[in-house]
Amino acid sequence: MNIDMIMAASTRIDGRARRTPLLSSPFLDELAGRKVLVKPECLQHTGSFKFRGAWSAISALDEGRRANGVIAYSSGNHAQGVAYAAAGHGISAVIIMPADAPKLKIANTRALGAEVVLYDRASEDRDAIGAKLAAERGLHLIKPYDDAQVIAGQGTVGLEIAAQAAELGIEQAEVLVCCGGGGLTSGIALALEAKAPKMRVRPVEPEGFDDVARSLASGRIERNAQNAGGLCDAIVTPAPGDLTFPILNRLCGPGLVVSDAQVLDAMAQAFLRLKIVAEPGGAAALAAALYAGDQLQSDTVICTVSGGNVDPDVFARALARI
Amino acid sequence: MNIDMIMAASTRIDGRARRTPLLSSPFLDELAGRKVLVKPECLQHTGSFKFRGAWSAISALDEGRRANGVIAYSSGNHAQGVAYAAAGHGISAVIIMPADAPKLKIANTRALGAEVVLYDRASEDRDAIGAKLAAERGLHLIKPYDDAQVIAGQGTVGLEIAAQAAELGIEQAEVLVCCGGGGLTSGIALALEAKAPKMRVRPVEPEGFDDVARSLASGRIERNAQNAGGLCDAIVTPAPGDLTFPILNRLCGPGLVVSDAQVLDAMAQAFLRLKIVAEPGGAAALAAALYAGDQLQSDTVICTVSGGNVDPDVFARALARI
Numbered sequence: 020m021n022i023d024m025i026m027a028a029s030t031r032i033d034g035r036a037r038r039t040p041l042l043s044s045p046f047l048d049e050l051a052g053r054k055v056l057v058k059p060e061c062l063q064h065t066g067s068f069k070f071r072g073a074w075s076a077i078s079a080l081d082e083g084r085r086a087n088g089v090i091a092y093s094s095g096n097h098a099q100g101v102a103y104a105a106a107g108h109g110i111s112a113v114i115i116m117p118a119d120a121p122k123l124k125i126a127n128t129r130a131l132g133a134e135v136v137l138y139d140r141a142s143e144d145r146d147a148i149g150a151k152l153a154a155e156r157g158l159h160l161i162k163p164y165d166d167a168q169v170i171a172g173q174g175t176v177g178l179e180i181a182a183q184a185a186e187l188g189i190e191q192a193e194v195l196v197c198c199g200g201g202g203l204t205s206g207i208a209l210a211l212e213a214k215a216p217k218m219r220v221r222p223v224e225p226e227g228f229d230d231v232a233r234s235l236a237s238g239r240i241e242r243n244a245q246n247a248g249g250l251c252d253a254i255v256t257p258a259p260g261d262l263t264f265p266i267l268n269r270l271c272g273p274g275l276v277v278s279d280a281q282v283l284d285a286m287a288q289a290f291l292r293l294k295i296v297a298e299p300g301g302a303a304a305l306a307a308a309l310y311a312g313d314q315l316q317s318d319t320v321i322c323t324v325s326g327g328n329v330d331p332d333v334f335a336r337a338l339a340r341i
Numbered sequence: 342m343n344i345d346m347i348m349a350a351s352t353r354i355d356g357r358a359r360r361t362p363l364l365s366s367p368f369l370d371e372l373a374g375r376k377v378l379v380k381p382e383c384l385q386h387t388g389s390f391k392f393r394g395a396w397s398a399i400s401a402l403d404e405g406r407r408a409n410g411v412i413a414y415s416s417g418n419h420a421q422g423v424a425y426a427a428a429g430h431g432i433s434a435v436i437i438m439p440a441d442a443p444k445l446k447i448a449n450t451r452a453l454g455a456e457v458v459l460y461d462r463a464s465e466d467r468d469a470i471g472a473k474l475a476a477e478r479g480l481h482l483i484k485p486y487d488d489a490q491v492i493a494g495q496g497t498v499g500l501e502i503a504a505q506a507a508e509l510g511i512e513q514a515e516v517l518v519c520c521g522g523g524g525l526t527s528g529i530a531l532a533l534e535a536k537a538p539k540m541r542v543r544p545v546e547p548e549g550f551d552d553v554a555r556s557l558a559s560g561r562i563e564r565n566a567q568n569a570g571g572l573c574d575a576i577v578t579p580a581p582g583d584l585t586f587p588i589l590n591r592l593c594g595p596g597l598v599v600s601d602a603q604v605l606d607a608m609a610q611a612f613l614r615l616k617i618v619a620e621p622g623g624a625a626a627l628a629a630a631l632y633a634g635d636q637l638q639s640d641t642v643i644c645t646v647s648g649g650n651v652d653p654d655v656f657a658r659a660l661a662r663i
Contacts, residue, residue, distance in 0.1 A: 040361070042384065046449075294384055295618065327616030331663045334660060335657050338654075339657075341653045
């Protein structure tokens with residue numbers, strides 16, 4: 020796992036993933052007390068950065084293997100990213116989703132061209148269903164974060180941040196990244212190590228799901244007491260990955276933790292000042308930039324808004340706080 | 342008023358205005374029954390395309406004239422665009438606003454560095470106040486649309502559309518533009534006449550404020566029965582301008598008219614599928630693309646989302662329709 024893999028992923032993704040802009044607002048700078056730059060991956064295809072990793076992983080397969088199709092487990096952004104990237108390659112995708120996942124997410128994943136296989140969380144074993152299907156059809160499993168080609172794809176966000184910051188004359192910054200399993204965070208950290216070495220990546224997590232912050236503090240993989248639930252569902256994972264954690268541990272500064280109230284307020288600020296739709300898990304880094312300034316050191320912070328797939332009723336809760 | 346002025350404005354604006362991306366979603370294509378590309382000027386500085394025209398007009402002034410400062414009448418997007426463009430030039434801006442304008446808009450305009458002068462709509466004459474101030478201080482008036490350098494600045498949206506569509510291999514399209522006084526529409530039409538002559542611009546207006554559609558039909562400037570109010574406040578103007586109408590009349594296809602319900606639904610689709618915040622007046626063109634397909638001919642439509650400055654309660658009305 021190194022910068023060459025990210026550069027290669029960037030070449031494969033070029034013209035397929037959107038190069039998202041770097042946004043800012045004088046009102047956010049004022050609120051944060053420093054310069055705030057936002058990388059809005061909510062504007063990426065399928066509404067999150069996950070499309071990059073999915074495209075990278077699928078495009079890296081050799082042609083014969085790829086033709087058999089791919090499989091993924093996800094009820095969220097990874098599902099849509101894999102479905103759309105598979106459709107773009109003209110291959111089939113099987114997505115294993117819990118039967119009680121939101122109907123809209125199931126419908127969206129199907130509409131993006133995937134075959135959705137539902138399972139009963141209480142009585143069925145997801146991994147067994149997936150393994151059987153994969154073996155029968157020769158499907159390639161695309162993991163959400165603990166996969167080198169997925170990390171390489173997410174790392175293209177870091178390449179863009181380095182280039183876009185350089186255009187603005189910015190070399191030094193803390194780069195705040197919404198962090199679940201660590202695929203996006205480790206990819207960005209590797210890219211910046213090579214392309215903008217004066218920047219420091221800091222993972223941001225919601226309260227109650229701060230496995231990465233605790234893992235960075237202790238130097239070994241720590242797990243969350245709970246594995247699901249919470250407002251920031253998109254970045255709730257049991258623990259950092261076996262591939263991602265060593266990268267995070269080597270390259271990232273201390274983790275930051277934000278409250279649900281701060282996340283909702285950050286969603287409202289993104290609406291008011293940037294005119295973008297942030298989902299709760301995608302607003303965590305912006306929340307840290309705006310409301311955890313006492314834990315930041317740099318004059319400039321760059322933060323990802325990593326996704327925008329939020330239900331209208333949750334978004335309305337954020338709007339009601341304005 | 343010609344393409345050379347737009348090219349010159351583009352040079353002056355380069356690195357100052359954002360080059361907004363061209364967005365799309367397979368879900369919107371499905372809904373519209375054709376390819377839909379969206380130019381999200383809500384992501385522009387100050388949340389609307391107005392920043393382009395303001396920057397163009399201010400940067401075109403000779404240095405001595407510019408140093409005196411500028412003045413504008415507006416309670417909306419033009420006010421914020423002029424205020425921020427003036428601040429970027431290090432000059433003063435006076436914005437004349439009605440005393441009953443929303444407090445947030447007044448506060449925002451002040452926060453962007455402008456001096457806000459309030460007047461009483463019932464008892465005071467806006468033009469007299471502005472003329473007196475302009476004469477006393479030598480301020481340059483920046484009109485919202487009937488100004489050649491403002492039109493040239495808005496035309497840079499058209500240059501970007503032409504270049505971005507060409508990258509996608511698209512030469513032919515109907516280009517739907519949210520239309521008030523016609524500054525953005527005429528600027529885009531002039532740019533595309535030169536750079537993408539197979540595209541046809543079509544203005545889009547809300548029901549009850551279809552002065553441009555009627556003017557294009559009759560071949561002369563028609564006025565609205567009412568000059569204010571309506572959901573789409575940002576694009577409600579009394580009539581097309583003396584400078585803009587001849588351009589619209591020469592270059593644009595028939596106008597399109599959308600209902601408030603269609604506008605709210607388009608705002609909801611922009612939220613769901615593009616993760617951008619559209620204000621009502623900024624969603625009119627997308628509404629036409631999605632819901633007035635029987636009046637369109639081309640396989641591809643490109644539409645502006647011209648602004649995103651919407652109050653949370655109005656946005657919540659759009660979300661409630663999902």
